[in-house]
Amino acid sequence: MSAVVVLAALPVICAYALFQRRRWVAVLGMGMASFLLAVVYVLQGAPDVAVAEAAIGAALVTFIYVLAIRRTGRLVVIAAEVPGLLHRRGREVDGVEFEILQGFATKLGLDLTVRFATFDDAMEALRGGSADILAGGFVPQTGEPALVTRGFLDTRFYVVGAGEPCEAPRFRDELRALLRRVEAGDVPVTIDLARLLALMRRGVEAANVAATDAVGHYAFGVCRRRPDLHARLERHLEEIEATGALERIVERYLA
Amino acid sequence: MRRRQAALTLAGAAAAIGFCVVALLTIDLPGDAALPREALTAVRDKTGVSNLVAALLLDVRLYDTLFELFVFSMAVLGVRSFLKDSAGPAVREPLAESHVVRHAAYVLFPAVALLAAYLAVFGHVAPGGGFGGGAVAATGFLLVCVALGVEVLASRIRDGVLEWIEGLSMLGVLAFAVLPGAAWGELLSNPLGGGRPGGLASGGAIPALNLLIACKVFAGAWAVTYHFVRHRGEV
């Protein structure tokens, strides 16, 4: 009698597992179905078959699937922390770039993982392939060893501190190092908007800041091995720009 | 687009339901008469084992079992040959290691190994058999692999040893299947069969075949999982 109950549950579980969106749920559902099948075999008088089905279907098959789909749909973003664009807030991450990338990841059906690192480490990771997207106030220059998307936010460069602006824009420096240099009255630094706002929030006076005529734009870097991801991210940026969602996001953080 | 999707979904569901209805109406199940009890009793007395499934697999239909083992070997060979050279992704995160899992594995692994040995050795007397025993043994190794990490396990058991075990057990199966028959009767018969059904020493070559098949299935399944763990795909 109880075999009927277990058997009745099987099509429901299978239908749920097979017509799912998430892959690991499908694999777990199949493992559970195998286990229930083993129970049914015992109840119907086939114990040898039940042992084999339980050991293989429920354990081994599930395990090799879990191994194979290990990086189960993750989008790995490696970034330098820039307040306003991509910053930590308690245990969460927030910012313009985070919202853009989160929308992108949701659209692709992936989970977003953000890791923070210095810019050089981040570029290394991107080149090595252990991260998919580079973010964090990334103002691309020519000859970057990564695929670069279109700009989503324009910025002007500002010079903090008196004196001649130095040759190479210093906007790749880490924020704390930047702050220390400015406080120490070091060589004038050329930085972009987001870092400027961050510095001003930490007490750099507006009097020391002069706007230059140089402009650039923030963009994302994509691992060279993922041209498909690059194309889709470009399309996503076009879309959010067209619908005006990008403006709203920028206003919320960089008003 | 939405309409097309809805229409396709409907067509798919209708096809599935139609298939079920047609299949269930036209299926012609063989009636109640299984192998008659006299035949089963005769099989049991001739082979001398009390597990009729094992008797059928390893004596009456031994020829089919040999080919099944052959197919299994081919599939494992395929997995090994495709995954042997790949080093896996550059950044490999270790399998989750936690103290609970490790200590639980220390406690559980002997029990699992014992269960696998029991299934293989007593496969002709009680439910079990070589296939189930080998699968359970592979699951036990998998538990150890999850607990200790595959590198530890791989350093203790060289991969060549497993290939030897696999090959030798296949040869052993063939030997035990063919040689007694070649010596004393027809090929693939079980001339040493007989003995008290329900006793451990019964069935001639059947217990030995069970053990060897368990070794073979264990080596094959472990080879598959080992290569998967080493490769650690990116799907």
Added chain:
Amino acid sequence: MTTGVVVAVVLFALAALALVARRDLVFKLVALGMINGSTVLLLVSLPRSVGRPPIAAGPLAERLADPLPQAFVLATIVINFAVLALALVFVMLLVERYHTTDARRIEQLVHEEEESCSSS
């Protein structure tokens, strides 16, 4: 006709539908595994193979389960696992090459590769 037979047919239909309808390769493989499982269920749920376990030292029981389908199916389960593992290897290699699990997209990419190969 036992419940098991009905459920086996239903599972087969569901899994076959999923095999065709889902575009993700992993789901296709899971559906294939489900087809295997439903076939095994069918064979073990035939009216003649349902009953007391066919293990008896003394006189055989009245409604003994038929050991023949069980013997067929026992090795089949193990072989299904091995073949599924091989198929999963192929899927893994494909996905590593084309970075997508969408079957149609992979076909497209392969087609483009072939075209660029034949033109260059």
